[in-house]
Amino acid sequence: MGPKWTVQPYPRTWADIDLPALAHNLGVVKRRINDPKVAVALVTKADAYGHGLVSISRYALRNGADWVAVATVQEGIALRDAGIDAPVMALSPILDIEAEQAVFYELDVSTENIETAVAMDAAASAVGKPARLHLKVDTGLHRFGCTTSEAVELACRIKKLPNIRVVGIAQHFADSSKDADFTRLQIDRWQTLLEQFSERGISFEIVQAANSAGTIKYPEIRGNLVRVGIIGYGIDPFNLLDGEARPVLSWTSRVT
DSSP, X not given: OOOXXXXXXXXXXXXXXXXXXXHHHHHHHHHHHOOTTSEXXXXXXXXXXXXXXXXXXXXXXXXXXXXXXXXXXXXXXXXXXXXXXXXXXXXXXXXXXXXXXXHHTTOEEEESSHHHHHHHHHHHHHHTSOEXXXXXXXXXXXXXXXXXXXXXXXXXXXXXXXXXXXXXXXXXXXXXXXXXXXXXXXXXHHHXXXXXXHHTTOOOSEEEOOOHHHHHHOGGGOTTEEEEOGXXXXXXXXXXXXXOOOOSEEEEEOOO
């Protein structure tokens, strides 16, 4: 007989994912929010930052998250194919050729222009389902979003499309962890815009503005949906959770 040994599936380097730590972090965040009217979306883009898209999303939705937020339509499809039927939003701009898939798989999509909305409207007509859009507004990050000056008229144009539901409005902070002055400027721009919408009689089912730091540090900006990213995974370099964050991922290598 040959030698006997224990087979090690990861003999050199591996990552351990602590799912109960994810539940703990989400619990801490929800206790800080302390408002049942505010839903929590865990950001699981980029394979849940390497933690595993499907497993993290499924566990999060069972342990504190109400939504998951991915980057692309393809990531959203992967969740639907895995049997996840909770609300899923794609945060990044989509291509027109992805519109039918987004509608068919019932993904919420962000848009900053009429062209994407028109593509989604046509896709919704073809698929036979309404398209769900969130108007993305740029208040200062300058990454993705229409300007605050064009947001109201753009929303009005999109709302005229027969197969579109403009369910939400969103913005993103540039640096809510450290730059309080610029964050306050963004908050002022955001609140002024919401007042303009109100004056026009336009309301949104979902109002979302806060990332991880925004959620904890600026309660007045939470709206009714917050997007929790790094603190959900226990990465808390600015001590937002006062030492309560637990890292979800640990990475181990054997010394040679």
